[in-house]
Amino acid sequence: MAVCIFFFIILALTSSAIMASPSLDLVQSSCEDATFPKVCFHTLSVFKGPVTTPRELAQAAIKVSISRATKASDFLSELQKEANRREKGAVKDCASQIEDSVDELRKTLGELKELRRDTFKWQMSNAETWVSAALTNEDTCLDGFKEVDGQVRSDVKRKITNVAKVTSNALYLINRLDRP
Template identity: 85%
Template structure:
């Protein structure tokens, strides 16, 4: 009986590890796609650990957008918490930044929806929409940081680090979208 249980556990573990391997992107696809991205190391790192099915450039671009949405959402949550602790000058910058990042999340979500529905007859139009929305998200992230030019200290450096990281993955997502050439 013990041998049967041991064998059964081995089969379960093998199936689980195979599923995990298949659920992460191919390292070759990630490396070749990220090679000329604006931030190639960030691109390779964030997408090689992405948990989801990715086997085509289109799915990789969608994964990059999902990573960007996740980062922007976390930054938005951080900013919401920061509003309670900030001084008056910081509160103004944090409030404006939170609004900009919320707009970025909306733009990125619209982009993801568009990428999921790419069609041959409307491909160029849809790609234009996706590129415009990701560019707008990048602009919002940059505008967020502009509000902290008059703010000094830890709040400024923490926000700058978080938003810069989001901007890097968003920039890489735009690069991967620009590489798509058919539905």
Template identity: 65%
Template structure:
């Protein structure tokens, strides 16, 4: 039986554990290089570098960005749905309209995610156009939600504005990732 000196064993263990680091470093580098020109680069990096699913390619990164946006929109919709009662009529109407807008955004983002998951070479441009249109529509819905609070003052408006603005920022970053994916595909033909 061959015995390996303890210090050699430690060196081998260190080297084998550090060999796994470049892969995660490469993922981190993809996120960093992809987010650098996003509308909200630090938010992009923070949300996508902490994303738990696969994000090893520009396509997976675009999907991750849409999933982040969809998740945040879902949380805001749930928050707004439970907050509709207890305010004056004007606030209730604005909140109710906003829930509808965010629900439409979630629908658009879900369609986008489905399209990104099933990209095909022969229909790539059409699918990317759909994805870009749907994410743009989601952004418009988010803006429309905020427009409904014109003339409303106070805590309700500021809470909704803060939450919707956050969703709009991650949605804007998702659109950037989709545009980036579309452009990178065009360069590799």
């Protein structure tokens, strides 16, 4: 009897974990031609939540991008407290750019959640525009560090490049959507 109960518990946990994980076939086939395929596969194959369609995968990619951008924004906020006078301006400008990126990515996620057949092209145009703007903000952030040397520049570049990679992959997955 105890063995049966144990077996059913294991079966229930396993099946709920499988249902909550993305389909690896979907992730693999969708990520193989992404701008950064290894990053795409790595971040989306471990995503927590149901992902069974290309639309859900694009939403997951945006959620990953929002998460990474938010963490980068938090990092930049902390860095502003420690930066010297020369670095402070670049860090402050970068933080503002990344906050804008987070806002644009959130608008994109909202749009992807509400896709409708009659406004699909308009909604997709909005999503693509907002993600492209987020990428531009990330790029602009890095431009501000051309005159800054040292560890701060290196740390910011690493964080923002990571955000830009997942954001670029999200744009790729959005561009693959062909219907609501």
